[in-house]
Amino acid sequence: MNTSLNEVAFSYERRRRKSRPADLTLILKQVKLDIPSGEMLAVAGKSGSGKSTFMQLIKGFLKPTFGQILLENTDPYGAKRPELFDRVGFIFQYPEHQLFSSTVEEDIAFGLRQSPYTPEEKQAKVKRAMESVGLDYETFASRSPFELSGGEKRRVAIAGVVVLEPELIILDEPTAGLDYPSRTALFEMLHGLNAEQGTTILWVSHQLEEILEHASRVLVLKEGDFIADGPPRQVLSDRSLLGAMGWELPAALALAELLAETHGVSLDRPWDLREVVPELIRLCGRKQPSAKGESPWLQ
């Protein structure tokens, strides 16, 4: 689903008739933005910069004070079509805190309770949603969500949104509090939804490495303005931007710079630590890993 913000400004203050943007404290400042269908879009910015407000406007939890949100070129408010917001799924931070049913299946099916589907159709949808988040139906459907691991609980909570087949999914720091394997699995799942169902994924992230690895585009928000927008490799190599945001250089670039300074090694802008490792191995005089994947450190 194509999503646009047309000069959207937002204030939590009450707007009086005839008030202008300059009369109010704006949390989002006349933002113009297009989010074409199918993007993996990360939003970064300091605490209080307006990320959550931005996401809630797209979901329809908040209404623009000025300007318009367009979903498939339609303003849901102007066209009196609030149901367009149902095509946007919203996953809060720590969504597992909102699980409440006694079984995984009931929890995921909760959003379908008002729908016209038969019980069999609902079960098929739940099963499909569970598969798309990597939860085996036979293993998990009848278990209590409260007995699962943190990563599994989060998958159940996400399946409860995926079952509604949203075209755009918004996630607020989806990897917060997860260990490395759970983070990797979560992104595999999001990439799967994006590639197989064309779902647009928009998520808030505070981790540059995560953005570099998973996003097709990154938006940087500062005090209600998008100050950068583009491919992560381009945006996150801008030193003045990194300085303005108080962000460290991504680890692979920092390591490459250190190698250049200390050993005169020149690497071609590595973005991933895996791209730096072969050079480190060479400098240490160790062999490269064999085709079988043996660790060079153990030889």
Ligand SMILES: Nc1ncnc2c1ncn2[C@@H]1O[C@H](COP(=O)(O)OP(=O)(O)OP(=O)(O)O)[C@@H](O)[C@H]1O
């Ligand atoms: N309900 C509210 N009423 C009034 N002001 C609010 C409300 N919610 C947020 N704000 C203010 O709006 C600004 C932006 O908040 P927002 O939650 O959108 O930022 P954020 O970038 O998501 O922050 P964080 O990373 O800490 O979650 C902050 O100054 C905040 O205090």
